[in-house]
Amino acid sequence: MARLLVFQHVAAEPLGSFDALIRARGHRIRFVNFERDPLAQPSLDRYHALIVLGGPMNVDEQHERPHLRTELRLIEQALRRDMPVLGICLGAQLLAHVLGAPIRRLAQAEIGWHPLDPTEHTTTDRLLAPLQQRESIFQWHGCGFDLPSDCVALASSPNWPQQAFRHGDRAWGFQFHLEVDQALIERWLSTPSCLQELADAGLDPSGETIRRDTTRHVARMQALAEPVFDGFLDLVGQPRRRIILPSR
Numbered sequence: 340m341a342r343l344l345v346f347q348h349v350a351a352e353p354l355g356s357f358d359a360l361i362r363a364r365g366h367r368i369r370f371v372n373f374e375r376d377p378l379a380q381p382s383l384d385r386y387h388a389l390i391v392l393g394g395p396m397n398v399d400e401q402h403e404r405p406h407l408r409t410e411l412r413l414i415e416q417a418l419r420r421d422m423p424v425l426g427i428c429l430g431a432q433l434l435a436h437v438l439g440a441p442i443r444r445l446a447q448a449e450i451g452w453h454p455l456d457p458t459e460h461t462t463t464d465r466l467l468a469p470l471q472q473r474e475s476i477f478q479w480h481g482c483g484f485d486l487p488s489d490c491v492a493l494a495s496s497p498n499w500p501q502q503a504f505r506h507g508d509r510a511w512g513f514q515f516h517l518e519v520d521q522a523l524i525e526r527w528l529s530t531p532s533c534l535q536e537l538a539d540a541g542l543d544p545s546g547e548t549i550r551r552d553t554t555r556h557v558a559r560m561q562a563l564a565e566p567v568f569d570g571f572l573d574l575v576g577q578p579r580r581r582i583i584l585p586s587r
Contacts, residue, residue, distance in 0.1 A: 341366045341387040341532055341575040346410055346510070348429060349374050350524055351375075351533075355518035356561060357390075357568050358420025364576050373406040380409060383416055387575045388423040391430030393516065397482050398432050398442045407432065411437055417510075423574040424510040431503075436489030438506055445499060448540040449480040452552040453496050455515060460491045466511055466570040467493045467503060469563050475516045475556040478534075481540070483514060495538030509574060517564040521557050524549065 345354060345360060347370050354361070354368070361368055371381045374394075383389065391410060401407045414437045417424050426434035432442050455476040461467050471495075483499040486492050487506065494503035494515075502514045527533045528546035538544035 342385060343368050343388045343390060343575065344383065344386040346372050346379065346381075346389070346391045346430070347372045347374070347545060348396065350427075351368075351530060352393045353393070353523070354390070355516075355523050356520050356564055357518045360565065360568050360572060364572060366572070367446045373404075373410075377406045379406065381413065383413060383422065384419065386422070388425075388571070389414070389417045391424070391426045391433055393428030393430060393479070396429065397444075398429075398436050405546045407433070412534075418506070421507075421509055423518070423571060425571050426510075426512040427518065429512060431514050431566055432482060432484050434472065434483035434506070434510065435487050435504070438490060440487040442482055442484050443481075444482050447498060448542075449478040449483075449496065449498055449514075450480075450537060450538070450540055451478065451549045452556050453478045453498065453515075455502055456495050458492050458495060460505075461493050464491075464493055465508065465573075466505075466506060466526060466567050468570075469566045470494060474559065474563060475552070476517065476560055477519050477553075478495060478515050479527070479536075480514060481536075495510070511571070517560060517567055519557075520561060521553055524553050524557070 342546050343366055357389055395403055410433055414434055436442055436528040452475045454473050457470045461470050474487050484501055486501050486504055490506045492504055496502050505511050534544055
């Protein structure tokens with residue numbers, strides 16, 4: 340049984356479908372919710388992996404949100420310990436920042452379902468190998484990262500070239516949200532601040548466009564997500580039998 344440390348920034352951004360996969364292996368999860376306890380000082384001791392989730396804040400808000408400095412320090416420690424690390428959305432930006440890459444505001448926020456393309460390195464990647472062709476993947480972010488030095492680019496989109504990367508063979512950053520399901524997307528679309536983000540980005544402020552696209556794409560994305568997340572969990576526990584996805 341492994342113990343996973345999870346940094347959460349807001350209640351509305353949990354592990355999603357990843358949670359059930361972790362628990363199905365009998366692993367234990369400790370959440371550190373920085374919205375609830377912004378001064379928390381967790382330790383990596385006794386944990387086997389670190390997952391850093393998304394949130395509405397940005398890396399450049401460290402002076403207003405001191406927990407971001409705490410997270411950056413712990414991500415750096417995890418890398419030095421060769422601990423498996425997965426950063427999702429904000430978590431990927433924090434990981435990229437630790438590795439020296441600039442974080443930039445996008446000219447157009449990527450919110451909703453967007454095409455994601457593999458790179459030449461994706462097919463041999465331990466996690467993202469199931470991404471064998473262009474897929475529609477859920478996004479919700481207004482900033483993006485450059486590719487950190489000595490990292491491998493694993494995915495791109497037409498709007499922003501860096502969507503996923505690997506550092507060494509035990510740390511990944513995903514800008515996108517493979518972990519969301521229909522219920523979690525609906526939760527976001529029922530949150531006034533999220534609807535305001537849609538309006539500010541010049542997108543359908545009712546969320547109906549995202550709802551329609553979710554009906555079309557969410558099942559396929561969830562089928563991709565399971566072997567991707569299983570690949571990460573294989574680093575911290577007993578490997579599961581691989582699932583080979585059929586081409587669409």
